[in-house]
Amino acid sequence: MNASGILGYLPEHADIMASWGLSAVVSKTFTKEPRAGHSPPIVVKVRCYSLLNSVGLANPGISGIGPFVERARRYGVPVVVSVGGKSCSEYVEVAEVAERCGASAVELNLGCPNVEQGGLEVGRDPVQVLKVVKDVSSVVKIPVIVKLGISDRLVDSAAKAMEGGAKALTLINTVRGTSIDVYSFKPILSNISGGLSGASIHPIAVWAVYSVFKEVPADIIGVGGVITWRDAAELILAGAKAVQVGTAIVYRGPKVVKSIVKGLRLWVRKVGAKSVTELSGAAHRV
Amino acid sequence: MSYVPAEVLSNDNVYGKYFFITARVLRSYRRPPLPPQFAMVWVPGVDLLPLSYASASERVVGFFYKVVGEGTKALSTRSKGDVIGVSEPLGRWYIPQGRDVVFLAGGAGIAPFLLYLEYVGNSRGLWGVRQGELATRLMELFPKLKSLLVASEDCTHGLCGKLTDYVSRISVGKDTEVLISGPIDMVREVCRRLRNIKVGRAYVIAESMVKCGVGACGSCLIGNLLLCRDGPIVGCDHFE
Numbered sequence: 001m002n003a004s005g006i007l008g009y010l011p012e013h014a015d016i017m018a019s020w021g022l023s024a025v026v027s028k029t030f031t032k033e034p035r036a037g038h039s040p041p042i043v044v045k046v047r048c049y050s051l052l053n054s055v056g057l058a059n060p061g062i063s064g065i066g067p068f069v070e071r072a073r074r075y076g077v078p079v080v081v082s083v084g085g086k087s088c089s090e091y092v093e094v095a096e097v098a099e100r101c102g103a104s105a106v107e108l109n110l111g112c113p114n115v116e117q118g119g120l121e122v123g124r125d126p127v128q129v130l131k132v133v134k135d136v137s138s139v140v141k142i143p144v145i146v147k148l149g150i151s152d153r154l155v156d157s158a159a160k161a162m163e164g165g166a167k168a169l170t171l172i173n174t175v176r177g178t179s180i181d182v183y184s185f186k187p188i189l190s191n192i193s194g195g196l197s198g199a200s201i202h203p204i205a206v207w208a209v210y211s212v213f214k215e216v217p218a219d220i221i222g223v224g225g226v227i228t229w230r231d232a233a234e235l236i237l238a239g240a241k242a243v244q245v246g247t248a249i250v251y252r253g254p255k256v257v258k259s260i261v262k263g264l265r266l267w268v269r270k271v272g273a274k275s276v277t278e279l280s281g282a283a284h285r286v
Numbered sequence: 287m288s289y290v291p292a293e294v295l296s297n298d299n300v301y302g303k304y305f306f307i308t309a310r311v312l313r314s315y316r317r318p319p320l321p322p323q324f325a326m327v328w329v330p331g332v333d334l335l336p337l338s339y340a341s342a343s344e345r346v347v348g349f350f351y352k353v354v355g356e357g358t359k360a361l362s363t364r365s366k367g368d369v370i371g372v373s374e375p376l377g378r379w380y381i382p383q384g385r386d387v388v389f390l391a392g393g394a395g396i397a398p399f400l401l402y403l404e405y406v407g408n409s410r411g412l413w414g415v416r417q418g419e420l421a422t423r424l425m426e427l428f429p430k431l432k433s434l435l436v437a438s439e440d441c442t443h444g445l446c447g448k449l450t451d452y453v454s455r456i457s458v459g460k461d462t463e464v465l466i467s468g469p470i471d472m473v474r475e476v477c478r479r480l481r482n483i484k485v486g487r488a489y490v491i492a493e494s495m496v497k498c499g500v501g502a503c504g505s506c507l508i509g510n511l512l513l514c515r516d517g518p519i520v521g522c523d524h525f526e
Contacts, residue, residue, distance in 0.1 A: 005502065006501075006502050007501075007502070007503075007504040008504070009504065010504060010507060012507050012509070012510050013504050013507070015510050016510055016512070028504075037503075039333065040326075040333065040334035040497055040498070041287070041326075041328060041334040042497065042498050042503060043287055043498040043499065043500050043502060043503070044287055044288065044289070045287055045288035045500070046288075051500070051502075053498075053502065055498065055502070055503055058503065058505070181289070181291065181328075181330055181369075181371060182291075183291045183312070183369040184291075184330035184331070184369050184370075184371075186330040186331040187331075188289065188328065188371070190333075190334075249501075250500045250501060250502055
């Protein structure tokens, strides 16, 4: 599946994403109210197949969920709506709309470093994680996936998310970073800082998945620097049952999705396994 | 989007709100810009602007632009020695080969054609301007521009009137390719009029909606195309 943030808020985006060969489509994060997002520059390529982005959760608000989900569902793959909010009630409201509109699941974005309220601040506080996830899980019947960013309390937050009723975890969100132009002395992003994604954060993502898998019984979706099938395989061995791809689509184009799937198929056969699921967490059994 | 630092060499006020800036990129491009590719031009600390390459030689690039907002206003104040950021060339290049090509431009929409004129021989076309003096001044900087007709609204240069007044009079055939660039209202009107004429192909060059430049934010969507990745050339049918 794609990582939330690559297109995913207009029906036409669903048409484009459907052609990528994804097993599930994940929307951009929807919030209750429309958000214009930050002014450009909002994305900067940094070294090693990595991106800094500070889009600022630009989205049309809850009125955009229906048209996107309706169009994406035509393509016969599960549609996951990424949910953001400034408060528990906003997460609940957006998740309810997503369910009503036919989403297959919601992914609560508790780890985005690009917004001032909500986002990462929620994800790094296990008590708040429990509250948000519990509130949402108690009102929607579709699976609730919780996306967390890296923090020193990640394992605790992950445990609380599962305790609150999450069906799965998405690990990890982008990592806060900055890029400064050395000639003008100015930060390049208009928001100064943004979320780092891509190969630069891959080892962090592998560590996060490995650590949480070890301590928390949860289905994990691994994300962070999946540029080739090897990166996906690492996350699977660390404990992921599925992976998301984002930055690689920007660098290598949408064809990268099929290339990763093909590589994983060959790898599964090569190591004598029957499926990816069989290999999930295999690094812990060595 | 990665930025190549570029040192401003000149930033001339061509006429009124129109400027032509040249800059020397401090790191070579992986691929040189070809028409009608565009760059995201970063005015440090102020804004990021999608601008068509108007000229491109080894390490020196040029952009023709109109001051329309804070970003372009800030760009117009940059002078020799200042540093701006220029992205790698974005979008797909397209150079018609062996065809009858007609350029139709409105105002600052002439920018990509300034580079096209270096690559397409025997080109013809029409450039619509409000003040004829703009055409006179820009032709001094780009002599090849004289191969195009000019329609000026103040009737001081070339034909008298708007570009759209003359679209139906342009000689085109089924082998003609028409490339259009300019303000959205002009583009829509030209595309609508061309639909009634038997023209081989009609394309629009559009880059002004681009925001992130890498195909992620989805704001430059036209139909099912992302201008930053699939553009900047798109069929006229998207604008009718």
